[in-house]
Structure formats: structure tokens, C-alpha cells
Amino acid sequence: MTSPAIPFVASSSYPVRAGNRVRPLIDGEPAFRRICQAIEMARESVQVTVTFMWAAFEMPDGRGSTLDVLDRAAARGVDVRLVFWRPDAETERHRRNAFWGSAAHVGLLEARRSAVKIRWDRAHPGFCQHQKSWLIDAGADGETAFVGGINLNPHSMVAPGHHGEGHNHDVYVELAGPSTVDVHHNFVQRWNEASERLAPDGRWGAGSETDLPFPTRIPAPCGGATVQVQRTIHAGRYCDGTAAPGGHAFDVARGERSxxxxxxxxxxxxxxxxxxxxxxxxxxxxxxxxxxxxxxxxxxxxxxxxxxxxxxxxxxxxxxxxxxxxxxxxxxxxxxxxxxxxxxxxxxxxxxxxxxxxxxxxxxxxxxxxxxxxxxxxxxxxxxxxxxxxxxxxxxxxxxxxxxxxxxxxxxxxxxxxxxxxxxxxxxxxxxxxxxxxxxxxxxxxxxxxxxx
Incomplete structure (x- = not known):
């Protein structure tokens, strides 16, 4: 039996785009190895959205911690920006697994003299900023995104076929082509309206006070996959409905459930x-x-x-x-x-x-x-x-x-x-x-x- 095409949805803030390359990455070790390789090749920027991160979590192959990898990129002039989730009173139990900007976290950044730029972002009360994305060289030729569900903790670091007690099975996808512009747009939207950006302890790093321009350029086609980036956004969380390139203005203040x-x-x-x-x-x-x-x-x-x-x-x-x-x-x-x-x-x-x-x-x-x-x-x-x-x-x-x-x-x-x-x-x-x-x-x-x- 030939299956009809599975429909995409009109409720997304982002359009359906042809001409993408999609590469699934199964389990933490290969996924983070590939992400680190992309960061090491970055020429202009690295943009990351993080839910949970253990400061001591080690990337594959002796690269050190996540901050080690990102600080090395920043040290060679790459613009490295991260949006971290900050739990609220209703989700405080999750702070033990999050890099939420505590005095100890800021002390670590100070001791490292970290050159990354950080904004912290709360969710609607009782909810979580749960996106996990990495974007390399946003807006430039070769722009590459990674989207998935893998957290930055030791439970995630497993090689395929070597699952044991305490290990997670998880997946990312590597994305190149026109739809990376939507991952870029999402990061700008979150960075510019991060809830804690004006709080005394709501950001870190020289340059973290500046907002980012929305993307204006659609990357060239480079593959055969038709892609749509879809989100959950709580109503009232963000306000700027600037359209992604080639897309339509979207009233993000009303939320998204695509x-x-x-x-x-x-x-x-x-x-x-x-x-x-x-x-x-x-x-x-x-x-x-x-x-x-x-x-x-x-x-x-x-x-x-x-x-x-x-x-x-x-x-x-x-x-x-x-x-x-x-x-x-x-x-x-x-x-x-x-x-x-x-x-x-x-x-x-x-x-x-x-x-x-x-x-x-x-x-x-x-x-x-x-x-x-x-x-x-x-x-x-x-x-x-x-x-x-x-x-x-x-x-x-x-x-x-x-x-x-x-x-x-x-x-x-x-x-x-x-x-x-x-x-x-x-x-x-x-x-x-x-x-x-x-x-x-x-x-x-x-x-x-x-x-x-």
C-alpha cells in the first residue's frame, strides 16, 4: 500500500520548507561528539538553549565540560550565547539539575573568566523552558542546527548498544538547509525576551545586555527533506511576532501548540x-x-x-x-x-x-x-x-x-x-x-x- 503524504500543520509559527538535510544522532555520545565537532569548526557564532546542565558534565573524547568546549570557542572570537532555564518557586525541585544562575554558578563563571554570554529565562509559572537546541554560525553559509531531547548530564553519555543501569536512550537530529533559519529565529525570540534579562542576576558576560536582530536570510537548499519546525509556547510568554524569513507574522503572544x-x-x-x-x-x-x-x-x-x-x-x-x-x-x-x-x-x-x-x-x-x-x-x-x-x-x-x-x-x-x-x-x-x-x-x-x- 502506498501511504499518502503525512500533513504538516498550519498552526506553526514556521513554514514548511523543502531542501533540507536531516541526520539523526542516536544516543548521547555520538550526538555530543558531533555537536562538539561543529562547535570546534564554528567561525562566527554558537547559540544554545539549555534546560538541564550539570556543571561538571564531561563531553566525549576528553574535551572537558560543556563550559570548557564553549569557552574555547569564545576564546578564539566566536560569539557564544546561551539561554538557560531558571526554575521558579513551583518548579524549584528541578534546580539541582539546572544551571540556573545561583551564586555558585556565577562564581564558577567568574573563576573561569568565561567569555560566553548568558541570559536566564523562566517559563510560565509551574512550567519548564524545555527546548534543547544548538545552532552553529547562525545566518552564515554552512549554518547548522541540532534539535532534540538530550540533557547535559552523565546519564546521557552513552554509546549506542552499551546501555546499562542509569543510562538514558535519547536522540537528536542535525539539521542543515532552509529550516535552520527557524531555529535561529526561535533563539533570537527567546534571547531578546528572556524573562530575567533586566534582573541584576539575570544575565552574564560582556555583551549579554545587547539584543539580537532577527534573521533575514534563508539558507540555501542542501538536501531532500521537507521540514517544519514546531513548538509549544505558552500564551503571554513572548510578544514579538516578527515573521521568520519566508514565513508569516505570528501572534506569539497568543501561544503556540503546533x-x-x-x-x-x-x-x-x-x-x-x-x-x-x-x-x-x-x-x-x-x-x-x-x-x-x-x-x-x-x-x-x-x-x-x-x-x-x-x-x-x-x-x-x-x-x-x-x-x-x-x-x-x-x-x-x-x-x-x-x-x-x-x-x-x-x-x-x-x-x-x-x-x-x-x-x-x-x-x-x-x-x-x-x-x-x-x-x-x-x-x-x-x-x-x-x-x-x-x-x-x-x-x-x-x-x-x-x-x-x-x-x-x-x-x-x-x-x-x-x-x-x-x-x-x-x-x-x-x-x-x-x-x-x-x-x-x-x-x-x-x-x-x-x-x-
Whole structure:
């Protein structure tokens, strides 16, 4: 069956752009190695949005900390700017993992004589500035962006196929071509209106007091992927609706929910297969879309943390949507699965699924920072890259399943590959229950009726 094109959405502040190159980067070690290489080649600028960063987090291959990498770029004249999330009173529990501008953080910057420029930015009360993006040489030839969900902490630093206890599975995409201008536009919008920019402790570095001009130039085409950058922006958080080049003026003061709209549109358009990796799934509209897809015969695999980090309360409303999600397990074409690697003691240890991606019909995908819970879809600051290019999407599916199943699925189409996933995951669940660690790959079936992630 030939699948119709998966529609992009009109609700995004950014247009659909052809001519991009998209390169998925699976797991922290290869992703951060590539990001560091790009920073080391930067000629003009590095612009970064950060949610969580441990100051002592080490980049790959002996490069030192994130600040070491960025300070070296600044020392050779590159304009390095970062927007960090600053938690508020309602999200204060997250400060332990964030570089939020405490006295100790500022002291570290002073001791380093850091030449980077920083602004801190709060979210709408109770929410999070959750975007993770890196932009190299914004507005120049060779402009390159990285968008995904990987945090700057030791749990993220894992090589593909070497997942053990305490490790996260995660994904970035490297983006080049016309759509990088939208990542650039997003950074300027956030930098210029960062909530703490006028506070005495709200910025760092000479030059951090200056605003940035919005981009005016669309990068040249360099690939075959059609891309749309999509976001969650809370109403009232930003005000300047200046259009991205080639786009339209967007009333950002009213907020944006284009990631939510895209998930619904893509699932409703799926005709063959849906493969999701996400920390959470507890939004009724998304569950309903998946139910309809299963009813029309679409194969669905949902990969989630085997042992969820359940910080969301199980309220009566959330219990109702979890019960609705559990009913997906009644379909033979559905699988809920987790990952477990081999520990040093040769026992299986859960791998935390931290990425946020969806593949549709081996032809379309979205990767970014947005979890499938109400915070990410309706309140946080989030950013995803959605793209249509069958060769890239199929290659991403094959790479992911090779890691999770220990099998090459290049000779299978998308439906046959998900059927194999279900079979291996069921076999591994049987072995897990028997305390037999000799699995095929990492994936095993979870109980859809009882899982609370």
C-alpha cells in the first residue's frame, strides 16, 4: 500500500520548507561528539538553549565540560550565547539539575573568566523552558542546527548498544538547509525576551545586555527533506511576532501548540505503521488518535521507560487516561515496550527512554524535546523538527531497531519490522519473567494494563 503524504500543520509559527538535510544522532555520545565537532569548526557564532546542565558534565573524547568546549570557542572570537532555564518557586525541585544562575554558578563563571554570554529565562509559572537546541554560525553559509531531547548530564553519555543501569536512550537530529533559519529565529525570540534579562542576576558576560536582530536570510537548499519546525509556547510568554524569513507574522503572544497539532494530524494520517519513543503518554487526544489508528489496522509500537520516573500525580483525571491507554493493549497490532541492558552482574537493568520521537509509515518523522504529557504539549517551551524524507526515516527506523532488537531490519518493510519487534519483545518478556538474561537485544514487552509512565 502506498501511504499518502503525512500533513504538516498550519498552526506553526514556521513554514514548511523543502531542501533540507536531516541526520539523526542516536544516543548521547555520538550526538555530543558531533555537536562538539561543529562547535570546534564554528567561525562566527554558537547559540544554545539549555534546560538541564550539570556543571561538571564531561563531553566525549576528553574535551572537558560543556563550559570548557564553549569557552574555547569564545576564546578564539566566536560569539557564544546561551539561554538557560531558571526554575521558579513551583518548579524549584528541578534546580539541582539546572544551571540556573545561583551564586555558585556565577562564581564558577567568574573563576573561569568565561567569555560566553548568558541570559536566564523562566517559563510560565509551574512550567519548564524545555527546548534543547544548538545552532552553529547562525545566518552564515554552512549554518547548522541540532534539535532534540538530550540533557547535559552523565546519564546521557552513552554509546549506542552499551546501555546499562542509569543510562538514558535519547536522540537528536542535525539539521542543515532552509529550516535552520527557524531555529535561529526561535533563539533570537527567546534571547531578546528572556524573562530575567533586566534582573541584576539575570544575565552574564560582556555583551549579554545587547539584543539580537532577527534573521533575514534563508539558507540555501542542501538536501531532500521537507521540514517544519514546531513548538509549544505558552500564551503571554513572548510578544514579538516578527515573521521568520519566508514565513508569516505570528501572534506569539497568543501561544503556540503546533507540536500537539502535528502529533494528532500525523497519527490520523498513518496508514501502515506508527513507532513512538517517549517518556510519557497520558494525553487523552493522543490516546484517542492511536485507538482510531489501531482500529483501521495500523501497526503501533510504543517504547517507554520500563521503570518510569513518575513525577506526575496519578489524579483521577490521569487515571482515566491511563485506563484508556491500557485498552490499546487489547489490539494484536499494538505493543507497549521498554528497554533493559545487561549490568555488570549480568542481570538485566532498565534503560530510561528519554527521547521524544515518532515515525510514520517509514516516510515521516518528528524528533525534539516534547513529551506526550500536558506540560510539554500545553505549557512548557518545546521545539520539535518534523520531516518527510523516506530514505532518512527508514534508515532511522533500521538504526533504532538494530539497537533495540539486535537485528538488522533493512530487508523488512515497516510493518514486518514492527511485527518482528513485537515477537522479540514478547520472547524477551518471557525470559525476563524467568530471570534469564540471555535476550535478543534490549526490548521487552510491558504490561499495558499496569504501566503508569
Amino acid at each position: 507540536v500537539f497539532d502535528q502529533y494528532r494530524a500525523a497519527i490520523d494520517a498513518a496508514r501502515r505503521s506508527i513507532y513512538i519513543e517517549n517518556q510519557y503518554l497520558d494525553v487523552p487526544d493522543i490516546v484517542d488518535c492511536l485507538h482510531r489508528a489501531l482500529e483501521r489496522g495500523v501497526d503501533v509500537v510504543l517504547l517507554m521507560p520500563a521503570e518510569p520516573d513518575v513525577t506526575l500525580p496519578v489524579s483521577p483525571e490521569r487515571r482515566a487516561v491511563l485506563d484508556s491507554r491500557a485498552r490499546l493493549g487489547a489490539f494484536a497490532n499494538f505493543m507497549l515496550a521498554g528497554l533493559a541492558g545487561l549490568g555488570a552482574d549480568r542481570r538485566r537493568k532498565p534503560v530510561y527512554v528519554h527521547d521524544k520521537l515518532m515515525l510514520i509509515d517509514d516516510a515521516w518523522a518528528t524528533v525534539g524535546s516534547c513529551n506526550l504529557h500536558r506540560y510539554s504539549l500545553f505549557g512548557n517551551g518545546e521545539m520539535n523538527v518534523s520531516f518527510a524524507e523516506p530514505d532518512t526515516v527508514r534508515a532511522l527506523r533500521c538504526e533504532l531497531l538494530h539497537e533495540h532488537l539486535g537485528r538488522d531490519t533493512a530487508g523488512l518493510d515497516d510493518r514486518a519490522a514492527l511485527e518482528l519487534f513485537r515477537r522479540i519483545a514478547k520472547e524477551n518478556r518471557t525470559k525476563r519473567d524467568a530471570e534469564d538474561p540471555a535476550w535478543q537485544g534490549l526490548a521487552f514487552e510491558l504490561d499495558a494494563a499496569t504501566h503508569v509512565g
